[in-house]
Amino acid sequence: MTKTPRTLKLALRGEALLEHPQYNKGTAFSARERNEFGLVGRLPVKVNTLDHQCERAYQQLKTAEKPIQQNEFLQSVKVQNWVLYYSLLGRHLRELMPIIYTPTEAEAIANYSRSFRRPEGLFLTFCNADSMEADYLEQTRGRTIDLIVCSDAEAILGIGDQGVGGIGISTAKSAVYTLVAGIDPANTLCVVLDVGTNNKSLLDDPLYIGWPHARVRGAEYDAFVDKFVQLVRKHHPHSLLHFEDFGVDNAQRLLELYRDKHAVFNDDVQGTGAVTLATLMSAVGVTKSKLSDQRIIVYGAGTAGLGIAAQIRDAMVVMDGVRKEDASGKFYMIDKFGLLTKGLKQAGKTRQNFPDDFIRTEDDWTEGQTSLLDVVKRVKATVLIGTSTHAGAFTREVVEAMAAHCDRPVILPLSNPSKLVEVHPKDANDWTGGKALIATGSPFEPVKMPNGKKDYVIAECNNALIYPGLGFGCILSKSRSLTDTMLIAGTRALASLSPALKDPDDSLLPDFGDAPDVNFHVAVAVAEQAIEEGSAGVEWGKDEVKERARQARWEPVYQEYVYDVEGLRD
Numbered sequence: 001m002t003k004t005p006r007t008l009k010l011a012l013r014g015e016a017l018l019e020h021p022q023y024n025k026g027t028a029f030s031a032r033e034r035n036e037f038g039l040v041g042r043l044p045v046k047v048n049t050l051d052h053q054c055e056r057a058y059q060q061l062k063t064a065e066k067p068i069q070q071n072e073f074l075q076s077v078k079v080q081n082w083v084l085y086y087s088l089l090g091r092h093l094r095e096l097m098p099i100i101y102t103p104t105e106a107e108a109i110a111n112y113s114r115s116f117r118r119p120e121g122l123f124l125t126f127c128n129a130d131s132m133e134a135d136y137l138e139q140t141r142g143r144t145i146d147l148i149v150c151s152d153a154e155a156i157l158g159i160g161d162q163g164v165g166g167i168g169i170s171t172a173k174s175a176v177y178t179l180v181a182g183i184d185p186a187n188t189l190c191v192v193l194d195v196g197t198n199n200k201s202l203l204d205d206p207l208y209i210g211w212p213h214a215r216v217r218g219a220e221y222d223a224f225v226d227k228f229v230q231l232v233r234k235h236h237p238h239s240l241l242h243f244e245d246f247g248v249d250n251a252q253r254l255l256e257l258y259r260d261k262h263a264v265f266n267d268d269v270q271g272t273g274a275v276t277l278a279t280l281m282s283a284v285g286v287t288k289s290k291l292s293d294q295r296i297i298v299y300g301a302g303t304a305g306l307g308i309a310a311q312i313r314d315a316m317v318v319m320d321g322v323r324k325e326d327a328s329g330k331f332y333m334i335d336k337f338g339l340l341t342k343g344l345k346q347a348g349k350t351r352q353n354f355p356d357d358f359i360r361t362e363d364d365w366t367e368g369q370t371s372l373l374d375v376v377k378r379v380k381a382t383v384l385i386g387t388s389t390h391a392g393a394f395t396r397e398v399v400e401a402m403a404a405h406c407d408r409p410v411i412l413p414l415s416n417p418s419k420l421v422e423v424h425p426k427d428a429n430d431w432t433g434g435k436a437l438i439a440t441g442s443p444f445e446p447v448k449m450p451n452g453k454k455d456y457v458i459a460e461c462n463n464a465l466i467y468p469g470l471g472f473g474c475i476l477s478k479s480r481s482l483t484d485t486m487l488i489a490g491t492r493a494l495a496s497l498s499p500a501l502k503d504p505d506d507s508l509l510p511d512f513g514d515a516p517d518v519n520f521h522v523a524v525a526v527a528e529q530a531i532e533e534g535s536a537g538v539e540w541g542k543d544e545v546k547e548r549a550r551q552a553r554w555e556p557v558y559q560e561y562v563y564d565v566e567g568l569r570d
């Protein structure tokens with residue numbers, strides 16, 4: 001898939017060129033380029049290849065012991081030289097994804113104000129709302145923008161409100177788009193909407209660099225978000241707008257508000273729903289059952305939990321032909337006060353906007369008997385999904401109860417980062433004698449199986465295995481919206497690549513090391529569906545999708561530069 005490097009006309013010279021991560025090549029500038037761009041005396045004499053540069057950077061990386069130190073090192077490479085950064089990561093994808101993304105990025109975000117060195121991305125702050133358009137244009141003028149990743153940082157992974165540090169989730173998600181789907185980093189914009197924070201330790205920290213103010217809520221918040229979305233629509237009407245880690249009261253609401261007006265994607269709702277559906281499709285392939293045969297407990301009925309339930313429910317309707325009400329009846333949603341029942345709702349202990357579809361209506365759920373263990377035992381659940389941030393919630397008793405009535409219980413502790421996992425996969429495996437089909441949200445090592453069977457590879461059911469492909473498919477086909485049918489097409493493509501389809505003892509999902517190939521398939525499926533259903537905004541047909549996708553992928557290779565005063569300037 002490698003493309004021939006192009007020659008680029010550049011007007012940047014000397015220091016400005018070395019300081020520009022998009023164009024900087026460091027020691028890889030050729031002798032001719034050094035002459036032409038005023039770099040001869042600015043660099044040591046030896047010209048390196050990208051291979052040599054990657055080798056040097058990898059060795060430097062390995063001198064850092066802790067993942068967070070490696071994360072900081074890689075961030076410094078990123079702000080110096082994009083080609084080196086993405087090339088290095090691509091060569092060690094499996095090893096380095098957990099360093100630049102979940103779980104290590106959570107630590108980097110929590111420490112953002114203390115470890116701050118150099119800004120990356122667009123900071124739109126409530127107190128500067130008046131200059132929002134000017135600030136937006138300052139960073140985007142003259143650029144092609146295909147993708148905008150934005151967070152208001154209220155619910156960063158499972159670690160809650162992180163204020164301005166939330167820029168780190170936008171930049172990490174966008175780096176994964178580039179690494180895995182080949183979205184050109186020059187065509188992406190990473191945004192944090194800094195509307196204050198309710199995180200007391202940040203507010204109390206004199207080194208906190210975000211807006212030191214309580215979170216803005218209500219009409220003022222809505223107006224601020226709307227101002228931003230309208231800017232996106234006005235200046236980049238064909239971009240994909242990716243929402244990440246918004247709070248539970250806003251995530252679904254904003255998605256519904258804007259999805260008919262622009263290509264909007266909420267990763268925690270839709271990306272998580274899609275990857276979890278693919279995992280479950282793979283699991284029911286192993287157990288030779290149907291989605292609609294399952295009785296599913298979702299523990300943690302927030303943004304992700306509800307997104308997952310809705311996605312799987314809709315798939316039951318489409319794939320198994322069951323009625324929507326019957327499919328909804330397969331779910332048991334549990335939150336802090338226990339199972340979500342009519343009684344709980346009447347007592348005002350469910351979220352106000354929680355949909356009735358997933359509230360149990362049976363009369364005989366008595367208070368005090370709706371804990372996770374009670375529900376597992378009573379309904380004989382076959383699938384247990386964790387999106388609660390409640391570490392260790394799937395106790396031995398719960399896991400054993402799952403295995404007591406079910407030959408191959410599906411256990412998906414999806415909370416991130418690793419320390420918040422509802423059950424360690426090794427325990428889930430041991431406590432069920434190797435019967436459980438397991439996937440987690442963060443990466444874990446394979447687990448030992450009884451009777452000398454080969455180790456069981458724990459699938460990483462993280463939305464990063466699918467969102468880059470969903471987004472790329474949408475961008476490639478210039479779709480005006482990312483429709484449910486496009487999401488389903490991408491999900492089917494992922495599910496079809498499950499290793500467990502060929503070998504039931506293998507992992508439920510492809511390995512993250514294969515994420516680029518996997519996401520290519522996902523993107524192609526999404527774009528084909530967009531064209532077929534008329535959502536696409538391109539002139540070409542389905543038969544061209546694969547080749548167009550290949551051509552559109554950005555790859556980390558150096559281009560040759562020639563100096564031209566009329567050429568690209570910063």
Ligand SMILES: NC(=O)c1ccc[n+]([C@@H]2O[C@H](COP(=O)([O-])OP(=O)(O)OC[C@H]3O[C@@H](n4cnc5c(N)ncnc54)[C@H](O)[C@@H]3O)[C@@H](O)[C@H]2O)c1
Binds near residue numbers: 155300415
């Ligand atoms: N694997 C993935 O791809 C993926 C994707 C999105 C979110 N997540 C993870 O899922 C978790 C939740 O994320 P979210 O965005 O849905 O957050 P959220 O705040 O919207 O939802 C969490 C829900 O869990 C409930 N909860 C908290 N403590 C509980 C307890 N002790 N018992 C029962 N319920 C409890 C909360 O009341 C809330 O409704 C996070 O850890 C996040 O990292 C994983």
Ligand SMILES: O=C(O)C[C@H](O)C(=O)O
Binds near residue numbers: 156158245463
């Ligand atoms: O960021 C991740 O690793 C997945 C997900 O979007 C989350 O919020 O946990």
Ligand SMILES: [Mn+2]
Binds near residue numbers: 157267
């Ligand atoms: Mn998220």
